[in-house]
Amino acid sequence: MTSPIEPIVGRYVRLSVDGTPHRIYFEEAGNGRPVVCLHTAGADTRQWRFVLNDPAFTQSHRFLAFDMPWHGKSLPPEGFETAEYLLTTQAYLATVLAFCDALGLDRPILAGCSMGGRIALQLAALHPERFSGFIAIEASDFQAAWYDIDWFHRPDAHGGEMGAALVSANIAPQAPQAERWNTQWMFMQSGPGVFRGDLSFYTRDDSLVARLGSIDTRRTPVHIMCGEYDMTCTPEDAKRTADAIDGATLVIMKELGHFPMSENPAAFRPYFEKALERMALHHGVLTDA
Structure with a gap:
C-alpha cells in the first residue's frame, strides 16, 4: 500500500434477528x-x-466482515x-x-x-443453497471446554485479561510479537460476559456432529484449515x-495457531489464497457443467 488511507470502508446496517432489531457494524473492501x-x-x-487490506485479494473479491451483536462496534440489543448473553446456534x-x-x-x-x-x-x-462455498478455519464438530468458562465473567477477575491469557496459549510461537499482542488486545476489550457467552455456544452445542454427513460438497465445497499449534481445535x-x-x-x-489471519497474517496468506482458489475452481466446474 502506498496511500496512508486504507481501502477498508466501515458502515452500519440495521437488521432483524428473530424479531429483535440490531444495528450491525461491518467493514468491506474490494470488488468481485x-x-x-x-x-x-x-x-x-x-x-x-x-485480508481486507490485501490488494491481490480485493482485486477479485469483495470482502465483508461484520461484528456480531455484543461485539466490537455492534451494540447489544x-x-x-x-439479559444474560449466551450465543445459540439458532441466533x-x-x-x-x-x-x-x-x-x-x-x-x-x-469464511x-x-x-x-x-x-x-x-x-x-x-x-447450502445460500452460499457458494465454505472456508472453515480452526473448525471442528465439537469440543468440550478444557477450562472453566465462568472465569471469563466474575466480579473478582478481569474477564478480558482472563480471555487474553487463554488466547495467548493458542497463538503459535512463531507469531510476530506485535500481532501476538494486537490479537490479545481484542480480547482484553471484549464486553463483560461476551467471551463467556460465545464459549457457551462453542463448548456446549454438539448439534453439528449428527449433521456432518448431510453436507453435500458436490454442491458447495468445504475446505477446513487448522493451525498446527491450535490446542483448542487441534489438527486431530x-x-x-x-x-x-x-x-x-x-x-x-504450519507455524500457525487458533487465530491465523490475525496472529501471523504473512504465514496465513498463502493458505487463504489457496482456499479462495479452491472455491473458484469448484465454481468454474459447476458453471461449465
Whole structure:
C-alpha cells in the first residue's frame, strides 16, 4: 500500500434477528465475488484487517466482515442490561443469514474462524443453497471446554485479561510479537460476559456432529484449515471433522495457531489464497457443467 488511507470502508446496517432489531457494524473492501468473514469468539472484525487490506485479494473479491451483536462496534440489543448473553446456534445462523439478506449478497463464500468456522459448517449442512462455498478455519464438530468458562465473567477477575491469557496459549510461537499482542488486545476489550457467552455456544452445542454427513460438497465445497499449534481445535479434531464430510478438503497450516489471519497474517496468506482458489475452481466446474 502506498496511500496512508486504507481501502477498508466501515458502515452500519440495521437488521432483524428473530424479531429483535440490531444495528450491525461491518467493514468491506474490494470488488468481485463476495466473501463474508466471521470473527472468533470474543473478538471482532479487526481480525480480518490484513485480508481486507490485501490488494491481490480485493482485486477479485469483495470482502465483508461484520461484528456480531455484543461485539466490537455492534451494540447489544435494547434491554441487554437485564439479559444474560449466551450465543445459540439458532441466533448465530439467523444473524449470518440476516446480514447476507440485508446486503443483498448472492451466494457469497463464507469464511469463518473458530466459532465462525463452526457456524460455517452448520450453514453448509442446513443452508447450502445460500452460499457458494465454505472456508472453515480452526473448525471442528465439537469440543468440550478444557477450562472453566465462568472465569471469563466474575466480579473478582478481569474477564478480558482472563480471555487474553487463554488466547495467548493458542497463538503459535512463531507469531510476530506485535500481532501476538494486537490479537490479545481484542480480547482484553471484549464486553463483560461476551467471551463467556460465545464459549457457551462453542463448548456446549454438539448439534453439528449428527449433521456432518448431510453436507453435500458436490454442491458447495468445504475446505477446513487448522493451525498446527491450535490446542483448542487441534489438527486431530479438524481431521476427524473433515473425515466425516464426504469430499471435504483439509490443510494443516504450519507455524500457525487458533487465530491465523490475525496472529501471523504473512504465514496465513498463502493458505487463504489457496482456499479462495479452491472455491473458484469448484465454481468454474459447476458453471461449465
